[in-house]
Amino acid sequence: xxxxxxxxxxxxxxxxxxxxxxxxxxxxxxxxxxxxxxxxxxxxxxxxxxxxxxxxxxxxxxxxxxxxxxxxxxxxxxxxxxxxxxxxxxxxxxxxxxxxxxxxxxxxxxxxxxxxxxxxxxxxxxxxxxxxxxxxxxxxxxxxxxxxxxxxxxxxxxxxxxxxxxxxxxxxxxxxxxxxxxxxxxxxxxxxxxxxxxxxxxxxxxxxxxxxxxxxxxxxxxxxxxxxxxxxxxxxxxxxxxxxxxxxxxxxxxxxxxxxxxxxxxxxxxxxxxxxxxxxxxxxxxxxxxxxxxxxxxxxxxxxxxxxxxxxxxxxxxxxxxxxxxxxxxxxxxxxxxxxxxxxxxxxxxxxxxxxxxxxxxxxxxxxxxxxxxxxxxxxxxxxxxxxxxxxxxxxxxxxxxxxxxxxxxxxxxxxxxxxxxxxxxxxxxxxxxxxxxxxxxxxxxxxxxxxxxxxxxxxxxxxxxxxxxxx
Amino acid sequence: xxxxxxxxxxxxxxxxxxxxxxxxxxxxxxxxxxxxxxxxxxxxxxxxxxxxxxxxxxxxxxxxxxxxxxxxxxxxxxxxxxxxxxxxxxxxxxxxxxxxxx
Numbered sequence: 001x002x003x004x005x006x007x008x009x010x011x012x013x014x015x016x017x018x019x020x021x022x023x024x025x026x027x028x029x030x031x032x033x034x035x036x037x038x039x040x041x042x043x044x045x046x047x048x049x050x051x052x053x054x055x056x057x058x059x060x061x062x063x064x065x066x067x068x069x070x071x072x073x074x075x076x077x078x079x080x081x082x083x084x085x086x087x088x089x090x091x092x093x094x095x096x097x098x099x100x101x102x103x104x105x106x107x108x109x110x111x112x113x114x115x116x117x118x119x120x121x122x123x124x125x126x127x128x129x130x131x132x133x134x135x136x137x138x139x140x141x142x143x144x145x146x147x148x149x150x151x152x153x154x155x156x157x158x159x160x161x162x163x164x165x166x167x168x169x170x171x172x173x174x175x176x177x178x179x180x181x182x183x184x185x186x187x188x189x190x191x192x193x194x195x196x197x198x199x200x201x202x203x204x205x206x207x208x209x210x211x212x213x214x215x216x217x218x219x220x221x222x223x224x225x226x227x228x229x230x231x232x233x234x235x236x237x238x239x240x241x242x243x244x245x246x247x248x249x250x251x252x253x254x255x256x257x258x259x260x261x262x263x264x265x266x267x268x269x270x271x272x273x274x275x276x277x278x279x280x281x282x283x284x285x286x287x288x289x290x291x292x293x294x295x296x297x298x299x300x301x302x303x304x305x306x307x308x309x310x311x312x313x314x315x316x317x318x319x320x321x322x323x324x325x326x327x328x329x330x331x332x333x334x335x336x337x338x339x340x341x342x343x344x345x346x347x348x349x350x351x352x353x354x355x356x357x358x359x360x361x362x363x364x365x366x367x368x369x370x371x372x373x374x375x376x377x378x379x380x381x382x383x384x385x386x387x388x389x390x391x392x393x394x395x396x397x398x399x400x401x402x403x404x405x406x407x408x409x410x411x412x413x414x415x416x417x418x419x420x421x422x423x424x425x426x427x428x429x430x431x432x433x434x435x436x437x438x439x440x441x442x443x444x445x446x447x448x449x450x451x452x453x454x455x456x457x458x459x460x461x462x463x464x465x466x467x468x469x470x471x472x
Numbered sequence: 473x474x475x476x477x478x479x480x481x482x483x484x485x486x487x488x489x490x491x492x493x494x495x496x497x498x499x500x501x502x503x504x505x506x507x508x509x510x511x512x513x514x515x516x517x518x519x520x521x522x523x524x525x526x527x528x529x530x531x532x533x534x535x536x537x538x539x540x541x542x543x544x545x546x547x548x549x550x551x552x553x554x555x556x557x558x559x560x561x562x563x564x565x566x567x568x569x570x571x572x573x574x
Contacts, residue, residue, distance in 0.1 A: 046490050048551040049559055143491060143546035144528055252538055255496050259544035261490040262535050307556065357555050366563045368555075388554045436552050437490040 007096045007230050010193040011036045012206070013239070015072060015224040017213040019043035019085055020060030023068040027224045029237035029281055034078050036228055038192040039072050039083045041163035042185045042211065043100065044090035044374035047257070051181075056095025066103050070111070075102070076176055084167060084188060086176045091305075092182025093157040094123040100179050105459055114460035115176035120166045121453040122181040122300075124158045128451070129258040129302070129443075137444045138302070144440040155304035155438050163267025163300065164203075165448030167191030173456065184266055185211035189227070199231035204271040206234040207290035208264060210254055216242040217228055233289030235281060245286045247278035267301075268448065270294045274338060304439035311431040312395035314385040314406055317421035322411035323375040328410050334358060334436060337409055338383045338385070338402045345401035355397060359384040373397045383420075392430050399428035476514075476570040479504040479552065485565035490551040493523070493561045494544040505539035513574040514541065522567060525549040 013031035015023040019041050028039075044052070048059050049410040057066065072083045089096025101119060108115060132138050133147050140146055152158075159182040168191060170178045180188065185186055190207035194200055206229045214222045222240015254261045254273055264271040320397050323330050335358050342356065359365035361382035387398040407427070408417045446452055476483060482498040495516070499505035512518065520527035525545045531543040551559060558564060 046551075047487060047560060050490065051552070141491075143526070183513070248538070252498075253542070255494075255535070255538075255540060255542055257486050257488050257494070259492045259494050259531060261535055261540075261542050311554075355554055359557065365558055367567060368557055369567070386555075433555055436550055440489070440491050 003121045007232060008197070009228050010038075010198055010295040011195045012189060012192055012229065013039040013075075013224060014189060014208070014210040014213050014227060015039060015041050015239075016068065017211070017215055017223070018045065019068050020058075020061070020065040021068070022064070022100045022223055023071045024223050024240070025071055027222055028071055028075050030239050031224070031226050031243070032075060036079070036081060036226065037196070039075060040086075040189045040192055041072075041084075041213075042086045042188050042339070044087035044092060044096070045185070046091075046303060047092070048435065050437045052089070052096065053091035053159065053303060053305035053306050053437075054435040056089075056093050056099075056157060058089040058092070058096060058099055060090065062103065065100070066107065069103060070107050073107050073111060073113065073115070073177065076115060077111060082171065082176055083177065084180075086162070086180045086183030086185070086188030088179050088181065091157075092122065092159055092180070094121055094181070095157070097121060097179060097181050101457070102180060102290060104177060105457070106406050109259040114458070116174055117177045117179065117457040117459055118170035118173060118175035119454065119455040119457065120162060120170060120178065120180035122160045122162050122166075122451060123185075124160055124302070124451060126152050126155070126158065129158055132443050138441050139441045141301075141442060147439070151438050152304070152427045154308075156297040156467075158302060158304040158439065160300040160302055160443060160451045161267070162452065163187045163298075163448060164191040164194050165268070166452045166454060168195050169449065169454055170264050171195045173454070179436045180379065186264065186266060186271070198229050199293075200269070201293035202229055202231055204264075204266060204293055205273055205276065205288060206236070207238055207248055208271065208273075209234075209250055209288065212237055212253070212256065214240060214243055215256065216250050217245045219243045233283055233287060237286045242263040244284040247280055248285055250288065251278040251288045252450045257389065268298045269296050269374050290380065298445050299442040300445055300451060302439045302443055303437065305435055305437050307433035307435050309388045309390055309434050310395045311434060312392070312399040312431050313385045313405040313421055313431050314427045315402070316383050317380055317423065318383060319380040320411065320418050320420070322418075324379075324381065324414070325411070327360055327377065327381060331358055331360055334352045334409050336442070337405055342360055342398050342401055346394075346397060350394070352394075354387065354389040355395070356402070358399065359386065380449075385457075388434065391434070396428060396430055401438055403427060473572045473574070474508070475569065477537045477574065479508050479573065483565045483568060485561050487547075487551060487561040488544055489492070491546055492544055493547055493564055495565055497541040497543075499539040499541070502536075502539055505534075505536065505541070508573045509534050509541040511529070513522060513571050513573050518571075519543055519545055559566070
């Protein structure tokens with residue numbers, strides 16, 4: 001095995017799997033003492049659902065993100081190394097990015113520092129996406145089919161997922177802090193080593209292994225890792241002193257949240273780790289070599305999300321032995337009665353298309369499948385009622401019409417009506433909109449910057465003026 | 473007859489983007505991996521039946537260096553829809569634990 005620490009080595013702190021999850025000051029201090037050249041982290045993912053892209057809101061609490069970013073910006077101020085954040089505000093749309101920008105400006109003012117901040121925007125307007133689609137430059141990824149205008153219009157926000165090139169341009173421009181829209185987790189981390197001239201295969205592979213911070217370590221008491229990347233390969237070490245990276249924990253991370261553990265499609269190429277080798281340096285550090293980077297025509301993945309129908313929910317707890325004796329049969333009769341009640345109570349022309357679903361928590365709510373015959377009844381179940389309709393008012397009305405039945409529906413007919421255990425009053429809870437991802441497509445771009453806007457912010461100017469400038 | 477829970481030290485499921493689920497079987501050792509990873513009970517058709525997905529789209533990746541079998545397939549419904557029951561697909565592995573292997 002070649003020594004991956006020979007030649008130029010670029011050391012990168014990955015402080016956490018996601019900004020706002022809890023950066024640890026002592027870990028950053030350890031990374032800085034080890035000679036880190038940059039800090040890079042993503043700040044989101046599609047994992048938690050489409051709501052954050054569709055609404056432009058962050059999942060992470062503002063205070064938690066500000067706390068983490070403050071620690072990183074202090075590290076910039078003390079060590080003079082760049083801080084790179086991708087997928088800002090959970091989804092990386094313009095609203096998510098603006099939210100993060102405002103936090104960064106607030107921190108800069110509080111710390112009395114004036115970093116040069118680059119914003120990398122990748123939100124797309126619908127007209128652009130329609131034009132690209134008409135030009136035949138957008139193609140579907142399985143399991144979806146070709147894109148149509150109706151699907152584009154159903155999206156509230158659309159982003160094109162960034163590769164490394166826009167980060168390289170921001171670094172060329174002298175950025176101290178880079179705040180980027182939706183990026184591949186890998187690109188956020190690979191960009192700095194690539195900018196320093198490190199081999200692309202090495203940098204991309206390091207980016208993939210480091211994307212979730214200490215997830216690639218055992219014990220996982222810490223949050224971050226240190227990547228030491230050279231053109232021959234890279235070394236990975238946890239920033240938490242009690243954590244350990246082992247060849248197994250590091251190589252197993254290639255499985256994590258990937259559909260293919262060997263080939264990772266990125267903007268402009270494929271990272272192939274089929275021949276990668278993982279070896280222990282000592283009990284907490286691992287070296288990795290042997291990845292390959294295959295350059296391909298430049299594509300960016302599109303993510304689009306939109307809100308649809310609205311939901312209202314209710315919850316009861318049931319210990320009644322008559323119900324628990326035959327939960328499946330009870331569910332079926334219960335659901336039929338609630339549909340009947342809804343049709344009786346609300347005029348058809350007003351109802352339109354709607355759905356009621358009952359989830360029997362404690363029995364089969366998660367899978368929705370029938371448990372095997374002979375499964376013993378649980379001591380209690382929680383029944384979640386979910387009404388879905390085209391407006392919030394209508395979903396509320398359906399829940400309210402169903403309320404007495406949901407409360408009293410009997411398992412056996414010849415006894416006094418039961419009353420199930422509501423947890424709240426009023427019992428119906430307007431839950432809001434259903435959000436879904438609508439796109440699973442890639443777009444061919446003429447160059448890596450075609451769908452990207454790079455903006456610069458001089459953080460020495462007052463925050464209000466900055467926001468106006470950036471919005472204008 | 474061995475069940476998945478008898479021959480794997482760890483099984484996990486997670487989404488791989490909003491449209492796919494991926495399942496990792498960490499077999500106990502190399503022998504268990506070699507003996508069971510290609511079992512018909514873990515074939516593309518078996519996954520299609522268990523998860524109401526298209527067998528032609530089920531992807532299987534044996535990873536001998538880790539004694540792991542990885543299986544990825546499209547979700548029956550995209551993440552977060554009207555009747556979502558498992559947003560992150562983190563519980564989808566459970567129905568596999570009692571699958572009987574040859």
